[in-house]
Amino acid sequence: MSDGTTPLYMACQNGYVECAGLLLEAGASVSQARNNGVTPLSMACHQGHLEVAKLLSSYGASRAATPFGTPEEVATEEGHADLAAWLVASRGWTPLAHLETLTAARATSLLRSGASLHEGEPTPLRRAAGGEGEAAALIRRAAAPWSPASHSLFPAAARARAALLVLSLYEIHERYHLDSAGSTNGIAARDFVTCVLRFAITRETE
Structure with a gap:
């Protein structure tokens, strides 16, 4: 108009x-x-x-x-x-702290775009700590160390890094002809995912 x-x-x-x-x-x-x-x-x-x-x-x-x-x-x-x-x-709330208003889809979108869990007063994570509903549950899951279950809630750069590391593991597995458990020197492929990637992948990965 x-x-x-x-x-x-x-x-x-x-x-x-x-x-x-x-x-x-x-x-x-x-x-x-x-x-x-x-x-x-x-x-x-x-x-x-x-x-x-x-x-x-x-x-x-x-x-x-x-x-x-x-x-x-x-x-x-x-x-x-x-x-x-x-x-x-x-x-002091950031958009991600609006738990009562956020749909699961919107919360997921914010998390995947890199919204911080620790900015604002109170922070989204603090509000989600005792909160009910899907948005609060998604924030709590996103705050945990990287895992296959939380992978989709990480920003694009972190997801790409995780995929690259898993691909690297696959290439090592093929090159050195590891056994069906994917182990070498006592380290299994599944341990790489559960014990290494959880430390190597962060929400702030560039």
Whole structure:
């Protein structure tokens, strides 16, 4: 629209959380403001749409002040005490820490893209430690040492390194004609995967 209103802004204004979620999944800009500077999050806070605000925050929506104040100030001024309280409580959260909002697919996507388990206050891992639901379980699994079960939750660089090391083991196995257990000098191929890769592969692998 000529005033800069986007489909996401309209969905947030009207509290259409499912519609907003679909737009964000499709790549809508989470913090794109109207011409007057009002962002989707600011409008959601003005209208008191708590679940929409949570969704936007989980996608990293900016909480910077608009011409009408910060999202916290807008929610407080409009009398949305529950929303204002949630905004205060979640000030230090990264997108991965939004356990109550994240779907398993979104949590997996964030983990695979390299989202940190240890940034923010509280950190995603700290929130997941006693949390319920699929997102919390995925974060706890991603925090464990590398294993075949957690491989899919590691970033691309770490997954590639793991694949390269396994391929190297296979080539060694073929070159030195190891026995069916894949052992040489008392070390079995399965031990390489369970005991070596768990130390060699980290989420921060470049």
